[in-house]
Amino acid sequence: MSKESNHFEISKQKDYLYVIKENISLVHPVYTNDPLNIYLLLGTHTALLLDTGCGLFPIKPIVDELIGKRKLLVFNTHYHWDHPLGNVEFGEVYIHENEVEFISKPYDVSYFKDSPNEIVKVYEEQNFLIPPAEIINPLKDGDVFDLGEIGVEVIHCPGHSPGSICLLTSTGELFTSDVAYYGDQFLPKRKKIPQVLDTLLKLIKLCKNQKIMELFPSHRQSPCDLTLLSDLYEGIANIENIWDTKKPFEFFHSWQIEDPSGKFRYYVSKI
Numbered sequence: 001m002s003k004e005s006n007h008f009e010i011s012k013q014k015d016y017l018y019v020i021k022e023n024i025s026l027v028h029p030v031y032t033n034d035p036l037n038i039y040l041l042l043g044t045h046t047a048l049l050l051d052t053g054c055g056l057f058p059i060k061p062i063v064d065e066l067i068g069k070r071k072l073l074v075f076n077t078h079y080h081w082d083h084p085l086g087n088v089e090f091g092e093v094y095i096h097e098n099e100v101e102f103i104s105k106p107y108d109v110s111y112f113k114d115s116p117n118e119i120v121k122v123y124e125e126q127n128f129l130i131p132p133a134e135i136i137n138p139l140k141d142g143d144v145f146d147l148g149e150i151g152v153e154v155i156h157c158p159g160h161s162p163g164s165i166c167l168l169t170s171t172g173e174l175f176t177s178d179v180a181y182y183g184d185q186f187l188p189k190r191k192k193i194p195q196v197l198d199t200l201l202k203l204i205k206l207c208k209n210q211k212i213m214e215l216f217p218s219h220r221q222s223p224c225d226l227t228l229l230s231d232l233y234e235g236i237a238n239i240e241n242i243w244d245t246k247k248p249f250e251f252f253h254s255w256q257i258e259d260p261s262g263k264f265r266y267y268v269s270k271i
């Protein structure tokens with residue numbers, strides 16, 4: 001890993017919440033969902049880091065400085081490459097039980113071999129196989145963690161990936177991971193789209209019941225309000241009506257569909 005500073009942009013969103021932003025388009029210009037938002041929640045005795053990023057530059061020194069003497073928990077929202085590649089810096093991480101095996105072995109990023117961007121040399125030096133964390137612990141829906149004055153509940157949200165999770169806090173935040181954000185959406189096969197819609201409905205209901213007003217997505221603008229969930233639900237529900245406008249997009253092995261509102265672009269997996 002190279003030692004360049006100012007790769008990450010750090011900002012304090014609340015007394016107990018930092019966001020560490022990383023631009024994933026640096027790895028390949030095909031990714032337009034900058035920035036990746038890595039969150040750090042600070043309880044009184046324990047901190048929680050939500051994702052470890054692209055693994056290009058060390059993130060642990062930044063985290064260590066921000067958490068002081070607190071114990072640290074490290075979660076991955078899901079296994080896609082831009083979220084767990086810094087795991088090796090931390091001894092122990094958590095991910096939903098459906099995705100433990102995906103991050104337990106060296107992570108193959110050989111699809112970046114042809115990237116026009118210089119930075120992929122960091123991956124090349126590791127033969128495009130990024131080592132995993134030593135210990136990987138499974139998470140389940142409903143698991144609860146006490147950070148000290150902040151409680152965190154794991155919500156299983158399958159669709160974007162089989163083990164995507166969102167986090168609900170006792171202080172009123174919902175971290176929506178890649179389940180909901182404005183920008184390019186990576187969706188499973190067409191026949192699995194109903195599962196994505198079910199997950200979004202579940203989150204809409206949860207936010208209404210818990211009176212959650214602030215959503216913290218893993219990409220692009222943050223925070224967002226509840227309209228993000230309804231905009232995305234309506235957009236994805238409309239895909240069937242505009243299915244004929246799809247174009248093949250081979251880098252992602254997907255069909256690309258433009259949302260008429262301009263708020264989203266969909267990549268529906270072919271495989």
Ligand SMILES: [Zn+2]
Pocket residue numbers: 080082083178218219
């Ligand atoms: Zn992502």
